[in-house]
Amino acid sequence: MPKSIHLSDLDLSREGLAQLMDFSVLNPDASQEDVDHGIETARRYHFKGFHTNTFWASYAADRLEGTGIETGWVLAFPFGAVSTAAKVAEAKEGVRTLNGRPWVIDMVANHGKLKSGDYDFYKKDIAEVAKVAHDAGAECKAILEVQLLTDAQIAAAVELASEAGADWVKSSTGRHGGPQLRQVKLMCDTAPEGVKVKVAGTGNFWTPMVALGCLLLGVQRIGTHNAPWICDELSSEVAPLLT
Ligand SMILES: O=C[C@H](O)COP(=O)(O)O
Secondary structure, rough: OOOOOOOHOOOHHHHHHHHEEEEEEEOOOOOOHHHHHHHHEEEEHHOOOOEEEEHHHHHHHHHHOOOOOOOOEEEEEOOOOOOHHHHHHHHHHHHHHHOOOOOOEEEEOOOHHHHHHOHHHHHHHHHHHHHHHHHHOOEEEEEHHHOOOOOOHHHHHHHHHHHHHOOEEEEOOOOOOOOOOHHHHHHHHOOOOOOOEEEEEOOOOOOOHHHHHHHHOOOOEEEEOOHHHHHHHHHHHHHHHHH
16 A cells, blocks of 8 residues: 655655656647647656657657656557457557657556456456556556546455556546545555555646645656646745745
């Protein structure tokens, strides 16, 4: 379980916060100009990762070469309701496209199968994609879309994804709303040792202070188009109050 941490343990400098953030440009209509602007922003803040639609992932990785910034391969995005074979093929495309550079798979789990109680399918679906990632030396995040789930389903999803070998459990795609803070806490409380928690889908209603709340709960990554706002606000408004 990721342990909750004290405020004094957090590096609230802009640079420190940026290393806890995956900046995203994941609108369905993201244009080359939008992606270029996202890449430029990712480089300027030196975010941990940059996530955009897979069509643009190779383009982004080329332009992030040498920065150490991870390119995200957002798989079965945003619904996750495709066959496991299609997910595995997409994962292999990610290997062909991004291997040799810093990259990671963020895969959308099959929420409908979880809700149908088909836990074996749900777990195997994640396990097969995680294996492709791990064989290529990359990490795999499983996106659970927790805001669509009951608390019992969230706990089951975290456990199944962890057993399937996901390195991370991630709350949401951001395309269907975002999690409540108590759902984030449930994820942190349920995740076993060694499985990290990422929160995403922060939308426009989440504030930098809520992001800070997530980090204090033990969240190890925040993925959002709001990453610059969160870094700027926390480093310039909150950090000085704590010195
Ligand atoms: O996977 C990351 C999503 O883009 C996060 O969504 P958001 O930008 O609405 O917070």
